[in-house]
Amino acid sequence: MSVGETSVEAERDAVIAALAPVIDGIAATFGPVCEVVLHDYRRPEQSVVAIAGSVTGRAVGGAMSEIGMRIVARGEEAADELNYVTRTRTGQTLKSSTMVLRDSTGAVFGALCVNLDVTTLTEAHTVLGALTGIGRPPAELPVTTFGNDIDSVVDVILDDHHLRQDRAWAGLDRAARLELFRSLDERGVFAVRRSVEQVAGRLGISRASAYSYLSQARAATEAPPDPTDPTDSTDSTDSSGGHA
Incomplete structure (x- = not known):
């Protein structure tokens, strides 16, 4: 590894280390429906390096999701994915944002992800819509797989x-x-x-x-x-x- 490569790796490590304590504050702000996950894509099979809250059931050392795999595949063309709504295999409705982490060369090496479990809010919205007569059939949501393996x-x-x-x-x-x-x-x-x-x-x-x-x-x-x-x-x- 060259001196330049060593410097970039140290920079990436520093970003990960700086963000690790931040995720607890974000999760605490939104409460028990929130999960914040810090990913290091340099090791995709165990990309979860820090996690606060429990929505998807993952733990430190867990794997990236399909969304993370897609970001890695896009490489430098990857962009933040904000406020998207998906459904888990267990039926939860999640509102999520994935913000990519780049080093000084512009290369993507990780992501900070926020997942909000809005299942209860979605159900309440459906009930209120039915009661008022202005509700619309819920749209079919894409299913995202989360797992430690x-x-x-x-x-x-x-x-x-x-x-x-x-x-x-x-x-x-x-x-x-x-x-x-x-x-x-x-x-x-x-x-x-x-x-x-x-x-x-x-x-x-x-x-x-x-x-x-x-x-x-x-x-x-x-x-x-x-x-x-x-x-x-x-x-x-x-x-x-x-x-x-």
Whole structure:
């Protein structure tokens, strides 16, 4: 590690150390419905370095959520995501903000996240709307997975894709397979160590095939292939009789 890199790492450490005590004050201001999480994305599998409050059930040493994975995937293009509303797998309605942390070079290395459990407020709003006759049907909220284990977060993302595709890997054509890997990459799945192996195992394909599909998906995103080109080198890397 060069002197410059050492200096940037020290700067990042200093930012994390300075923010760690701040999260307690933020959580105390909003009360028991608030959770504040400090993430260090340099270790995505254990990105939670400090937490105040308990809304998502995570602890120090826990993994980033799907939102964090998406931010890591966007790299320098990542931006703050403020006042978004999601639903947890357990049915809680959360109003959240994720503010990215950058070093002096502009690189994103972490995030400060605030999660407010507004489930009760949302239910009260629905009841009041029904009583006054001006209520609207609640909009379907996106579901966000939070967990201490990064593998479980990746598994949920894969399950979500499977439900939407409604087809097994063997039933997908080449375009659909590449789209699956492109979507997983866009959601930050492959920013996590061992995720390629995990995805390969879930899909029942070889690791080499998974890397090949990922490489081609990224290349296709940068420069879409000629649809008249009959070559399909990906399928030649599959090593399990069409189920790779």
